[in-house]
Amino acid sequence: MNVFGVDIGGSGIKGAPVDVLRGELTQERFKVLTPHPATPDAVADCVRQVMEHFGTPAGPVGATFPGVVVGGTTRTAANVAKDWIGRDAAGLLGERLGTPVTVLNDADAAGLAEMHFGAGRGRRGTVIVLTFGTGIGSAVFTDGKLVANTELGHLELQGHDAETRASTRAKEEEGLKWNHWARRVERYLAHVEMLFSPELFVIGGGVSRKAAKFLPLIEGVSAEIVPAELENNAGIVGAAMAAAAATGAAVPASAA
Structure with a gap:
């Protein structure tokens, strides 16, 4: 259909x-x-x-x-x-x-798709789908069930709204190199991990197409981190x- x-x-x-x-x-x-x-x-x-x-x-x-x-x-x-x-x-x-x-x-929609057809398919426990773009969207799942409207992009990160520091727009507007931006993303993921203890982060948004440029640089997070399969x-x-x-x-x- x-x-x-x-x-x-x-x-x-x-x-x-x-x-x-x-x-x-x-x-x-x-x-x-x-x-x-x-x-x-x-x-x-x-x-x-x-x-x-x-x-x-x-x-x-x-x-x-x-x-x-x-x-x-x-x-x-x-x-x-x-x-x-x-x-x-x-x-x-x-x-x-x-x-x-x-x-x-928007992030809840992306999360639903990733959990049913993409990187989160079949995963239990807590899974957090994060979409990096103009802002940072979030979708939180517990045993496959969505907790709607979490808006974790607006968590405070080093005195700032997180998405103003770690979104793709922030990277572009500040002209950050991949390694500099990856450090910001790492700090953000570590903060979210401290609050929710997820087993898996799925990184979505348009930047997921370039996951190889920044995901290998993120080391200070215990949860598994994978790019979204359905990308944008x-x-x-x-x-x-x-x-x-x-x-x-x-x-x-x-x-x-």
């Missing part, structure tokens, strides 16, 4: 139809830049543009959001316009697209999984 997934990020909005039983994109994803300011109406227009690239697919749509999402309403907005706070995102996108839309936290498609896949589950479609049992 194909369900459309959209991943709304602080720098880009991308989407594609997804085979939710296989966890695979059925067409090459299409991406547009996130508008600035990233207001609800402007972002909704971009989501519609992404969908229309594929001929306005029929059926349910899943969409991620870079912040806390409760019952389809966005509660925080760290990397988009503050107008999103308290907004019925599911209702807004559903009206704009003309089809039911399920909205969830995980959010799209997880969004589609959530939409399929919300509409009662056949999805992997633990996705619901």
Whole structure:
């Protein structure tokens, strides 16, 4: 079964139809830049543009959001316009697209995909999926069950919001070399490990494609650390999984 997934990020909005039983994109994803300011109406227009690239697919749509999402309403907005706070995102996108839309936290969506089809598949205990990009997203799983909206990118790290120090954006804006950035990531992972004692870290986001440049440099963490297998498609896949589950479609049992 194909369900459309959209991943709304602080720098880009991308989407594609997804085979939710296989966890695979059925067409090459299409991406547009996130508008600035990233207001609800402007972002909704971009989501519609992404969908229309594929001929306005029929059926349910899943969409991620870079912040806390409760019952389809966005509660925080760290990397988009503050107008999103308290907004019925599911209702807004559903009206704009003309089809039911399920909205969830972006890292939670990526985590769902990695736990069912990627690097976390079959793993028990505590697994933490971290997405490094404009910010740092987190998805925490205990024996395969998601603890939603953890937002561990906003933990304090050396007096700063962690994502302002260890995100991919911080690396780019400060012109950090891989070894310097890896030390920051290591300090962040060590802090998260101290709080949650995970057996496994899965490192996602676009930077996961370059895992060989920095993961071998991280030594001060006891937990196993692996790159995401779905790389930067995980959010799209997880969004589609959530939409399929919300509409009662056949999805992997633990996705619901």
